[in-house]
Amino acid sequence: MRTPRVAGRICYLRRPMADARISLEQVLHVAKLARLTLSEQEAREMQEQLDAILRYMEGLDTLDVSEVPPTFHSIPMLAPLRPDVPARCSDRSEILAQAPDSQWGGFAVPLVLEVE
Amino acid sequence: MPDFPWQSAFEIREQVVSGAASAVDMARAYLHRAEALNSTLRCFLTLDYEGALASAAQVDRARRDGKDLGPLAGVPVALKDNLCTRGLRTTCASKILEGYVPPYDAHVVDALRAAGAIILGKTNLDEFAMGSSNENSAFGNVHNPWDLNRAPGGSSGGSACATAAGLTALALGSDTGGSVRQPAAFCGITAIKPTYGRVSRYGLVAFASSLDQVGPMARSVREAAQLLEVIAGHDPRDATSAERETGAYLAACDRGVRGLRIGVVRDLLEGLQDVDVRSAVEAALGALEKAGAVLVDVSLPHADHAVSVYYLIATAEASSNLARFDGIRYGLRVQGEDLAETYTKTRAQGFGPEVRRRIMLGTYALSAGYYDAFYLKAQRVRTLIRRDYDAAFERCDVVCTPTTPTAAFALGEKTSDPLQMYLADIFTLPPSLAGVAALSTPCGRSRDGLPIGLQLVAPPFEEERLCTVAQAVEDTSGLGDAHPAALA
Numbered sequence: 390m391r392t393p394r395v396a397g398r399i400c401y402l403r404r405p406m407a408d409a410r411i412s413l414e415q416v417l418h419v420a421k422l423a424r425l426t427l428s429e430q431e432a433r434e435m436q437e438q439l440d441a442i443l444r445y446m447e448g449l450d451t452l453d454v455s456e457v458p459p460t461f462h463s464i465p466m467l468a469p470l471r472p473d474v475p476a477r478c479s480d481r482s483e484i485l486a487q488a489p490d491s492q493w494g495g496f497a498v499p500l501v502l503e504v505e
Numbered sequence: 506m507p508d509f510p511w512q513s514a515f516e517i518r519e520q521v522v523s524g525a526a527s528a529v530d531m532a533r534a535y536l537h538r539a540e541a542l543n544s545t546l547r548c549f550l551t552l553d554y555e556g557a558l559a560s561a562a563q564v565d566r567a568r569r570d571g572k573d574l575g576p577l578a579g580v581p582v583a584l585k586d587n588l589c590t591r592g593l594r595t596t597c598a599s600k601i602l603e604g605y606v607p608p609y610d611a612h613v614v615d616a617l618r619a620a621g622a623i624i625l626g627k628t629n630l631d632e633f634a635m636g637s638s639n640e641n642s643a644f645g646n647v648h649n650p651w652d653l654n655r656a657p658g659g660s661s662g663g664s665a666c667a668t669a670a671g672l673t674a675l676a677l678g679s680d681t682g683g684s685v686r687q688p689a690a691f692c693g694i695t696a697i698k699p700t701y702g703r704v705s706r707y708g709l710v711a712f713a714s715s716l717d718q719v720g721p722m723a724r725s726v727r728e729a730a731q732l733l734e735v736i737a738g739h740d741p742r743d744a745t746s747a748e749r750e751t752g753a754y755l756a757a758c759d760r761g762v763r764g765l766r767i768g769v770v771r772d773l774l775e776g777l778q779d780v781d782v783r784s785a786v787e788a789a790l791g792a793l794e795k796a797g798a799v800l801v802d803v804s805l806p807h808a809d810h811a812v813s814v815y816y817l818i819a820t821a822e823a824s825s826n827l828a829r830f831d832g833i834r835y836g837l838r839v840q841g842e843d844l845a846e847t848y849t850k851t852r853a854q855g856f857g858p859e860v861r862r863r864i865m866l867g868t869y870a871l872s873a874g875y876y877d878a879f880y881l882k883a884q885r886v887r888t889l890i891r892r893d894y895d896a897a898f899e900r901c902d903v904v905c906t907p908t909t910p911t912a913a914f915a916l917g918e919k920t921s922d923p924l925q926m927y928l929a930d931i932f933t934l935p936p937s938l939a940g941v942a943a944l945s946t947p948c949g950r951s952r953d954g955l956p957i958g959l960q961l962v963a964p965p966f967e968e969e970r971l972c973t974v975a976q977a978v979e980d981t982s983g984l985g986d987a988h989p990a991a992l993a
Binding site: 411415416419420422423424425426427435438439441442445446448449452454457458459460461462463464466468469471479480483484486487488489490496498499500501 | 605606608609700701702715741744745747748807809810812813814816817824828831832833834835836837838840841842843844845847848849850852853856861862864865866868869872879881882883884885886887888889891922923924927938939940941965
């Protein structure tokens with residue numbers, strides 16, 4: 390059985406996925422892009438599930454759609470414009486009340502820049 | 506007139522308007538019933554005693570003052586918990602929004618309040634409306650009132666269950682790929698997925714923005730039609746809201762089907778494995794023909810690809826929409842060493858397995874090197890699916906299929922295999938991708954006594970036609986006033 394390395398530690402696949410449509414490395418890369426963390430167990434499960442879904446989706450390859458335009462929106466419409474009329478916006482304190490942390494009238498976040 | 510709790514929205518309004526019953530008493534009765542049955546059904550996440558009774562008192566006061574009362578005066582309505590309600594927590598059945606209290610009402614909530622409706626509370630759903638069984642809720646699954654061991658469907662399972670079980674007269678759900686129609690079919694009620702753009706999405710927490718629509722759910726076609734009339738219409742706060750006049754949906758229920766052409770997707774019907782579903786649909790078609798409709802064969806040659814297309818497009822849009830849940834502005838925050846770790850820890854703990862899976866699939870489909878092969882290709886095949894309907898509607902007025910391949914499946918039956926769960930949506934996905942109008946209404950029972958739904962599909966903005974045909978199905982189905990026995 391292959392023993393791919395994940396996050397510096399060895400993990401064992403339940404079955405070899407040599408012909409997997411998505412590799413474990415890709416799963417971990419996509420998780421990073423999506424700002425998600427997956428445990429080794431979760432990453433392996435995710436790989437198996439995505440592999441099954443992607444295999445099913447290969448059915449789309451039976452269609453030649455190179456000449457077919459895409460439908461990004463089902464109902465054709467132009468971006469509408471509305472009159473530029475001033476209106477009341479939401480109350481700041483009401484919005485900040487929903488924030489996990491707020492200070493001085495703004496959202497508080499962990500340090501982004503190192504302070505000398 | 507049926508007794509509480511099975512009376513219709515029209516009967517409730519009539520009692521309130523005439524003074525035979527007060528809106529406050531009515532609201533209290535439904536709230537008590539909901540509270541009593543919720544431990545069994547788990548269809549409500551929040552019951553809003555205070556808000557509901559205050560709205561009801563307002564209706565009673567307006568009546569005493571001789572003011573005009575709205576079309577839903579005193580009528581209890583349940584809202585799927587992904588519709589924002591000012592001052593009332595809105596969780597999307599997710600831990601990441603567990604304590605979120607929106608500072609504004611969704612457009613449909615504004616419309617309900619203006620119509621005099623009483624909002625009882627917020628109903629359970631699959632987390633962020635992602636699921637077909639309601640088993641993806643972070644706060645426990647909903648049970649099907651017809652058989653507590655079965656799924657109510659999803660993702661608007663709480664709204665469907667509450668309506669079918671008489672915990673409310675009406676409910677709103679949201680439908681991205683079948684999320685009002687499939688639970689309506691499983692729970693034996695009627696639900697409408699309006700044309701994309703017919704109902705404002707303002708204040709509906711976004712899942713897949715090119716597909717999401719808010720839809721009415723009710724125990725009868727007329728009630729669903731009335732509710733659609735209340736929530737439909739242009740709203741400048743949603744840039745995709747159509748500038749179209751709202752139809753006369755309630756009046757359309759009484760038009761009769763004589764001369765209407767009903768499109769039958771013959772190969773789909775003949776390919777059905779489930780004989781109960783097939784015979785229920787065939788019986789409904791026979792009854793429509795007897796009532797004067799004309800059956801014509803149509804085909805949807807690309808409908809088979811709808812599951813692949815949908816689960817690429819919807820997940821891609823979801824991965825983008827759900828990027829906003831980062832632990833900074835609202836909801837859960839799990840503090841990390843730095844900002845990046847705060848994001849990942851918050852999202853890893855806040856999102857459940859199905860939401861994470863869909864974010865992963867969508868991110869993959871959009872990522873460098875895969876966009877053309879997956880996302881763009883799916884959008885091209887979507888065009889073929891839309892053209893299938895264009896061609897079908899040249900031959901017929903309404904396309905008719907089952908809503909689901911089977912009646913309600915058992916709880917736990919499909920949870921270990923996401924692909925099997927996705928395939929349960931095969932009939933509701935094509936109309937969503939095409940953006941057309943669709944409706945599910947009960948057309949029969951399985952041998953186990955479970956409801957079976959008929960799906961009707963009409964061209965964009967032709968919801969009136971759906972109401973006309975659905976009313977004929979309701980009139981001829983012989984299902985009468987049957988309710989879940991255990992809860993009567």
